[in-house]
Amino acid sequence: MSNGGPSSQTILVVGGGISGVSAAIEAAEAGYDVILLESSATLGGRVAQLNRYFPKLCHPTCGLEINYQRIKKARNLRVMTMATVAAVEGGRGDYKVTVRTQPRFVNSKCTACGDCAKVAESEIPNPFNYDMDKVKAAYLPHEMAFPMRYVIDASVAGTPEGQKMKDACKVGAVDLDEKEATFDLNVGAIVWATGWRPYDAKKLTSYHYDTQANVVTNVEMERMASHDGPTHGRIVRPSDGKEAKKVALIQCAGSRDMNHLAYCSRICCLASMKHASYVRQQYADSTVDMYYIDIRAHDKLEAFYRRLKNDPQVNFVKSKPAAIVAGEGDNPVVKGENTITRELYAEPYDLVVLAVGMESSTAGYAPPVKLTQDDYGFIVPEEADEDNGMISCGVASGPLDVSMSVQSATAAALKAIQAVGGRAR
Numbered sequence: 001m002s003n004g005g006p007s008s009q010t011i012l013v014v015g016g017g018i019s020g021v022s023a024a025i026e027a028a029e030a031g032y033d034v035i036l037l038e039s040s041a042t043l044g045g046r047v048a049q050l051n052r053y054f055p056k057l058c059h060p061t062c063g064l065e066i067n068y069q070r071i072k073k074a075r076n077l078r079v080m081t082m083a084t085v086a087a088v089e090g091g092r093g094d095y096k097v098t099v100r101t102q103p104r105f106v107n108s109k110c111t112a113c114g115d116c117a118k119v120a121e122s123e124i125p126n127p128f129n130y131d132m133d134k135v136k137a138a139y140l141p142h143e144m145a146f147p148m149r150y151v152i153d154a155s156v157a158g159t160p161e162g163q164k165m166k167d168a169c170k171v172g173a174v175d176l177d178e179k180e181a182t183f184d185l186n187v188g189a190i191v192w193a194t195g196w197r198p199y200d201a202k203k204l205t206s207y208h209y210d211t212q213a214n215v216v217t218n219v220e221m222e223r224m225a226s227h228d229g230p231t232h233g234r235i236v237r238p239s240d241g242k243e244a245k246k247v248a249l250i251q252c253a254g255s256r257d258m259n260h261l262a263y264c265s266r267i268c269c270l271a272s273m274k275h276a277s278y279v280r281q282q283y284a285d286s287t288v289d290m291y292y293i294d295i296r297a298h299d300k301l302e303a304f305y306r307r308l309k310n311d312p313q314v315n316f317v318k319s320k321p322a323a324i325v326a327g328e329g330d331n332p333v334v335k336g337e338n339t340i341t342r343e344l345y346a347e348p349y350d351l352v353v354l355a356v357g358m359e360s361s362t363a364g365y366a367p368p369v370k371l372t373q374d375d376y377g378f379i380v381p382e383e384a385d386e387d388n389g390m391i392s393c394g395v396a397s398g399p400l401d402v403s404m405s406v407q408s409a410t411a412a413a414l415k416a417i418q419a420v421g422g423r424a425r
């Protein structure tokens, strides 16, 4: 910053999940120029992959859609997908940011007609469904994608199949020559809203997630329960497609464990209660056992927990299971000790859902800039650092639910505005 004022009043937001989208909209609606970078092909982040929101079990796309309408109206807000930060230099009020974009091979003329997908032969793992199924190599990221624009996978660019896709497009939207590109931006503040990833369940070796088809994670459960998920909303056993009516939910799978994530991921108890509701709503004769260390339902969400406790077909078992082993007929068997009754158990289930924790997407990876990260990789810029124009929000700063993420995003927008506005000292 020179002469006490910023050289740029533009605010950069990195990460287009609910937090980044909220921060960008708030700053733009306050009159500031904002650039929103998202590394994937669409905005929405992990929220777009949820089936329902607790506690009301409403559909997350409603909230996202309202935000997309606000983005369309904000002329001073520019969205770039398939883009991320390659380097940052400078300081508060005057950052030079190098942005790197990946080719989508489809330009803004795309009308999302789907003709390119009709001629596609290759299939790729579907990241939207956590690779539980496949999509064509020309695909719309999901039905509520923003921007509503197809993507052509890099594996078919430069092949006869890619050419067929180009020939099928009537509006000239396929650009197979698109390349990775970098360019520089001058911005006054940067909001990091890079979010989270689910903890890798394969690391929980005694639960054998990688060898038992009927042991899934909580994020996979969200996709299974979704009408546009791999099973079209049916909660079934992945091994044979049969209805999953006896289900175990394993809490703290990786969290609150010094060998994995030492902290409480805060959201997974509530997410599992939501999963119990999905199962109970789908099958009247279902039973759900929730294995827990203790239940964490923060604030007014305690009422959601109480509602579920009144259901006699949902059992709460105080125990951290020791192992999940293969049983007869592909039934995973949950083994451990009930810490209230002191009884040992070995219970077979149709389906076991691991409530894996939320890990910062910057954990174990060094962002291309010096950021203050806590012991777990969450970005926590020093409050006292007056020269810092970098702010974090949402789950990039720690495990939060959506309403807390949005609150932190609004606070981050205000701090970014202060950084570019040359706050009086």
Ligand SMILES: Cc1cc2nc3c(=O)[nH]c(=O)nc-3n(C[C@H](O)[C@H](O)[C@H](O)COP(=O)(O)OP(=O)(O)OC[C@H]3O[C@@H](n4cnc5c(N)ncnc54)[C@H](O)[C@@H]3O)c2cc1C
Pocket: 014, 015, 016, 017, 018, 019, 020, 037, 038, 039, 040, 043, 044, 045, 046, 047, 050, 052, 053, 054, 055, 083, 084, 085, 193, 194, 195, 196, 197, 218, 219, 222, 267, 268, 271, 274, 357, 358, 361, 393, 394, 395, 396, 400, 401, 402, 403, 405
């Ligand atoms: C199983 C489960 C169920 C849940 N259900 C609920 C619920 O019902 N209700 C509720 O309130 N909360 C729920 N949550 C929590 C909710 O998912 C989070 O609060 C929410 O995702 C936080 O949004 P975010 O924008 O901070 O992060 P994210 O959703 O992770 O978004 C981050 C975005 O940043 C992008 N990104 C990452 N790195 C970069 C980079 N370097 N450059 C550019 N872009 C980048 C990502 O692609 C992503 O789009 C649930 C969590 C779990 C684990």
Ligand code: SF4
Pocket: 106, 109, 110, 111, 112, 113, 114, 115, 116, 117, 150, 168, 169, 170, 171, 172, 173, 174
């Ligand atoms: S790229 Fe062309 S063919 Fe494919 S969906 Fe877009 S407009 Fe349709």
Ligand code: SF4
Pocket: 251, 252, 253, 255, 256, 263, 264, 265, 266, 267, 268, 269, 270, 293, 294, 295, 296, 355, 357
């Ligand atoms: S929220 Fe519940 S399941 Fe998640 S880590 Fe905390 S106590 Fe464990």
